[in-house]
């Protein structure tokens with residue numbers, strides 16, 4: 001089935017065919033049941049100290065030149081400037097666990113480093129990072145200091161990974177495009193979903209060095225910070241898995257199925273652009289708006305999922321339109 005085996009309805013059957021150690025089996029069972037697992041004491045004190053020093057001396061230092069997004073809470077993709085952050089994103093122990101859980105090569109593609117609690121409202125990562133086949137994505141969050149009720153623990157709702165992958169098409173009454181300014185509507189919706197299903201909220205009071213792996217669709221966020229002076233050094237790496245099509249539902253039109261494809265994903269391990277495919281098979285894409293694509297495998301417009309150069313040259317566009325008419329794909 002085109003779903004991670006660990007999230008498959010046939011999980012138990014598949015598990016019985018696998019040669020897993022007792023430890024791996026327990027991880028797979030827990031991940032399947034709850035949508036997350038904890039790996040205690042994964043990252044050493046030395047590495048943690050190096051990351052924190054890079055955060056303070058580079059990420060949060062306005063004098064240090066970097067093009068990445070950063071504010072007083074988070075630094076995006078510090079791995080580009082911090083070998084130790086990159087080392088955690090490419091940690092071989094994490095990679096082995098992810099490869100075991102997903103049966104595909106993990107691709108670390110984004111890091112976020114936090115100095116304080118994010119206080120981010122409940123959400124699933126699938127609103128930002130989805131894939132075809134679905135659910136080939138996960139987050140690995142690492143505590144770079146002890147987490148307490150004071151400093152804004154990450155929280156999650158076990159079993160919520162089994163919900164549909166909610167996006168704007170599930171609650172907005174119009175088929176219009178969405179933008180980040182609409183995100184609050186998604187957060188309000190997710191809050192209502194959590195209430196409706198009465199999921200149990202669990203804070204992650206991690207010890208320094210502990211890691212939490214969460215599945216793409218589990219609802220999670222950052223608790224309120226009770227002590228404004230408290231730091232919460234931590235980092236998260238987001239992973240996709242090989243041979244999928246990668247897109248952002250938040251910026252796609254999920255009613256008309258026009259996808260915001262992540263054409264510029266970079267594999268942190270190699271620094272190379274990630275090739276998109278459906279289980280290794282390339283699929284054509286047709287650009288419908290500046291940042292949106294439909295996938296089509298009948299008309300060979302492109303050999304793989306890649307954008308056309310922008311703007312689409314008029315001659316080519318006419319040819320595409322003629323082809324779409326011819327195949328009954330456009331009136």
Ligand SMILES: O=C(O)CCC(=O)C(=O)O
Nearest residue numbers: 118119120154221222236
């Ligand atoms: O670190 C946190 O407080 C939350 C991070 C998070 O929700 C995410 O990376 O998706």
